[in-house]
Amino acid sequence: MTASIKANMNDVLRYPVLGARRLSNYWWATVVTLGATGFFLASLSSYLHINLLPFADPTSLIFIPQGVAMGFYGVAGILLASYLWVIITLDVGGGYNEFNKETGKVRISRSGFFGKNRKIEIEHPLDKVQAVRVDIREGINPKRALYLRIKGRTDIPLTRVGQPLPLSELENQGAELARFLQVPLEGL
Template sequence: MNWLSEHFWVEVLRGTRKLLGNLCWALVVSLGSIGFLCVGTSSYLAKNLLSYEQINFFPQGIVMSFYGIAGFFVSSYLWCAIFWNVGRGYDKFDRKKGMVYLFRWGFPGKNRRTFFFFRVKEIEAIIIKVNKEDSYASRISIGIRGQGPIPLARTDENLTSQEIEEKAVELAHFLRVPMDIE
């Protein structure tokens, strides 16, 4: 949900709870790691638990068990990121007060909440970083005097370079600041 008025521009960011992205990958990696662990365990026990061909524990069973354990850790990371909805937040541009607020949720701990705020007067430019090899890899950043660029998250998956440029132009026009392309 994005909201735009004469004085406010608010972009709400979804975070890691994306059905076709992270949820599907977490499910696939979880099921794959369970399968690898079952094959490794059945080779160790020398019993055919999954009605597959029996494989030797050394070296195939060890490798399958290693892949299963590694997949378990990766899927645990993905499920935790989804549960805590890491990356969710908002970008609020308040032209009336002359302030910019950037808020993101992270992993639990001391720095779970990330909150930046600064004056519009401190913005040097809206920066577009273009990757010429990949048309979906362009990024928008806000260049702040004395701090360097602060990246803004993409509001949607698979924005083309042209759509990112249009968004950056709209933002620069809204904030009345210059634009820079790197």
């Protein structure tokens, strides 16, 4: 929820939500891919006695147990890297929050995994919105999030998962949303 898009003379408020396509995920997917490939090629080199790595000579490794262990770590790393690349490609968690006074609806959309539930969409009437809630917890695992309190439902999270938003940005977005929806802002 970094930037809001306003259209039609302040009747629509839309916040894009960053999903899995963030720099840190690209970084870790690349690092894990390179490391896992190195381990796997070292294992293969020790088995075939052919040097497949240009920067080392793993042919001198004994295949059992060293080559097998490196092969295990290589395969495990390749599986982890594949998972990371799939969630980046699908942009899991990405989407938008749209508040539309013209239609009188709140629409929350997120991307999911494969299958019937690839797109997760929640739609509610604006008149059912009771409040915008700010949840701030500091400590080892800090949490700073905005929630939409809707009558008859559990609170719906509006912010991205992952690194918490800066406090000033969270307060500004919460205040802007509460003002737009003309509901109270809770938690501050």
